[in-house]
Amino acid sequence: MEFIVYTNTEWDGPPRARHQLSNALAKRFKVTFVAANTIGLPGLKSEKVKDNFELLTPSFPSSFRLRYRMPVLNEAYQVWLYQKLKKRFEGKNVVFICTDFGGHLIGKYFDKFIYMANDDFINNVKVPGWMKAYTTFTQSRLVKTATFNLATAKKLVNDFAEINPKSYELPLGAPEFSKVDITKLSLNNSGDKVKVVLLGFIDKKKTPLVLINKILEIDNVELHLIGPIKDDFLDHISKVEKVKAHGVMTGDPLSLKLLEMDVAIAPYYMDDPNTGRTPNKMWQYLATGRPAVITNLPNVRHWEFPEGTVYKANNDDEFVAYIKQAHKENTMELMKERISIASNNSWTKRVDQLLAYIESYY
Structure with a gap:
């Protein structure tokens, strides 16, 4: 066959x-x-x-x-x-x-x-x-x-x-990243900075700008973008100095970059006209043990995850609060549990x- x-x-x-x-x-x-x-x-x-x-x-x-x-x-x-x-x-x-x-x-x-x-x-x-x-x-x-x-x-x-x-x-x-060794995981020690990562096709149409700017209002946040950035997206960012763009990354380079991050996000418009959307990026985050904060889209509401692994936000304020919570609550045990979830899926x-x-x- x-x-x-x-x-x-x-x-x-x-x-x-x-x-x-x-x-x-x-x-x-x-x-x-x-x-x-x-x-x-x-x-x-x-x-x-x-x-x-x-x-x-x-x-x-x-x-x-x-x-x-x-x-x-x-x-x-x-x-x-x-x-x-x-x-x-x-x-x-x-x-x-x-x-x-x-x-x-x-x-x-x-x-x-x-x-x-x-x-x-x-x-x-x-x-x-x-x-x-x-x-x-x-x-x-x-x-x-x-x-x-x-x-x-x-x-x-x-x-x-x-x-x-x-x-x-x-x-x-979920991908099976060869460079992710569960025995060598460690919590990031990035000082006062909280590295938040967004992976995917990034543009104004699909990426909620108001929410992105609210995330950048968090004092110690540094936003990392991985993937192609379309139209004039960055021109609408209020604190562009807190944003780092890495371009398109795949495979092991992607997994190694994700391992440097503290919190990973999958933000969407709640009234997204694409009724078939589910967050592919979430599985890539989990495969590297990152806590994932995602918009609680209709197609993910029946998905269940252990507490502290995936945070499903119903509005912008909840999304920002979950980023702070995910960073604060993260542990080695939760990182291993997320990788286990990815492995089983x-x-x-x-x-x-x-x-x-x-x-x-x-």
Whole structure:
């Protein structure tokens, strides 16, 4: 058995669920990750990322951001690419995982496939009504024709189940950082400074500026940003001298940087239009033993954590108070407990769940 993970995602950049799942699968199976297309004449570029892991990057005469929103372009792309993939994997025992909400023609080329979603793609961005209608159509067709569906948020599972009852929750998983040695953990001794870290795609649209500025009002806070910073986000920060930007970090460099931090945060707007959002970054924080302060989004309210490991805030004032509390309460025992939580919810464990579903339906 081998896997094709078909995406509409660029390979380079902070790892998302589809990257993390693919890497976990590659520990046991051959995986081909199909990335978003580059612009050029139709073609397929193959790269070996590591043992068992192949990266396929299609080229097509349109940017992927335009292509997947345009019905004729999107479907022409799928007809061309799916034919290529079907021929490439002919005669092989392939499990096809589609994470592209626009890839609705897949059932014409592969008898069985899994649709996996980690966002409410339809409501996540503002687009003209006809584009939203097209996205609704493509995703609904995928959900209906899939062998089974997986979603990282309970809300998405409930929505999909109305179309196809074979829909299940597969929460985001924790990374397995090789540089995190539980026997060598220590509480940070950063003097009077409390190092607070925010990991992810950072911009005004998704990152609540009012809350960030309230956090910076804490006298001894130093805010560390890891990931791409979009638009003019920093121009709206009241105390930018207390902010340190580290750029994009992954793997061991990321884990080592997180180990230097005191408190890790996942702030969102409480009325976030992305009803499928869950905090991927939280699992990366826990994997390094950091106390996580997160917005109590609807999709995390049914998640339960031991006291002192994850703090779920219902408003800005509570969020700021939890940062102070998390730093004050942190202990070696809590750090080890968080790493244990991450280990029990790793992407390896998620692969085990996925394989159980596959065994039932394939």
